[in-house]
Amino acid sequence: MTNQHNDLTTLQQQTQTRHEIEAAITSIFAAEDEALRSVLADAKQAGLPLIQISPIQGKLLQLLATMCNAHKILEIGSLAGYSGIWLARALPPDGRLITLEVSPEHAQVVQNSFKKAGVADRSEVRVGNALDLLPQLQSEAPFDLVFIDADKPPYPQYLDWALRLTRPGSIIVADNCIRRGEVFRQPEDEGTAGIAEYNRRIASDPRLLSLALAMDDDYTDGFAISVVKHP
Numbered sequence: 612m613t614n615q616h617n618d619l620t621t622l623q624q625q626t627q628t629r630h631e632i633e634a635a636i637t638s639i640f641a642a643e644d645e646a647l648r649s650v651l652a653d654a655k656q657a658g659l660p661l662i663q664i665s666p667i668q669g670k671l672l673q674l675l676a677t678m679c680n681a682h683k684i685l686e687i688g689s690l691a692g693y694s695g696i697w698l699a700r701a702l703p704p705d706g707r708l709i710t711l712e713v714s715p716e717h718a719q720v721v722q723n724s725f726k727k728a729g730v731a732d733r734s735e736v737r738v739g740n741a742l743d744l745l746p747q748l749q750s751e752a753p754f755d756l757v758f759i760d761a762d763k764p765p766y767p768q769y770l771d772w773a774l775r776l777t778r779p780g781s782i783i784v785a786d787n788c789i790r791r792g793e794v795f796r797q798p799e800d801e802g803t804a805g806i807a808e809y810n811r812r813i814a815s816d817p818r819l820l821s822l823a824l825a826m827d828d829d830y831t832d833g834f835a836i837s838v839v840k841h842p
């Protein structure tokens with residue numbers, strides 16, 4: 612056997628090990644129920660892109676929401692409502708999730724998803740451009756957790772709003788902050804540039820304590836998690 616063959620076999624074994632570990636963690640800690648599975652099937656049926664967070668990320672959102680005793684959660688970018696369900700399920704009965712969605716068609720899917728998952732009573736979809744809707748949320752602030760997972764170029768502006776709409780101890784999470792490492796190289800498109808700027812800002816803003824964590828797409832993408840520090 613050649614060295615090259617050995618190297619390839621080792622890489623394949625490592626890939627398989629990573630997949631086995633992720634599957635085991637998902638099954639033990641983050642198993643989807645019938646509603647979550649059904650919502651994904653509906654999203655596929657409706658032709659929505661299948662770019663939702665992983666179950667492990669969903670469970671992490673629940674963990675973070677519970678850690679900050681979240682009663683009010685803001686999500687920027689609903690997609691099919693999959694992440695919204697994970698978030699809303701971490702709320703107490705009198706809690707509230709507000710999720711912002713630019714597409715009226717997607718918002719309809721989200722509404723149905725929330726009904727299916729039994730969280731429609733504590734969840735609200737607002738339709739429009741997030742940068743138009745965010746200023747209207749100031750009377751409903753502070754939010755205990757903000758989850759950013761919308762279009763990528765305005766991520767820095769979403770961060771500005773997240774900081775305006777939170778309190779010390781609130782948690783701000785953004786998806787897709789690693790993107791195959793592209794965000795750490797010279798950005799080649801506006802989306803990557805937006806995320807790169809987001810990462811730079813959360814890493815250096817004295818109001819935040821932050822970390823990007825590789826956890827999705829075979830450890831090539833993941834959340835950046837920040838907590839708003841006490842002054």
Ligand code: DHB
Nearest residue numbers: 662663664760761786787
């Ligand atoms: C894209 C957007 C996402 O939020 C994601 O998780 C993956 C991909 C995209 O726009 O390609």
Ligand code: MG
Nearest residue numbers: 662760786787
């Ligand atoms: Mg995403």
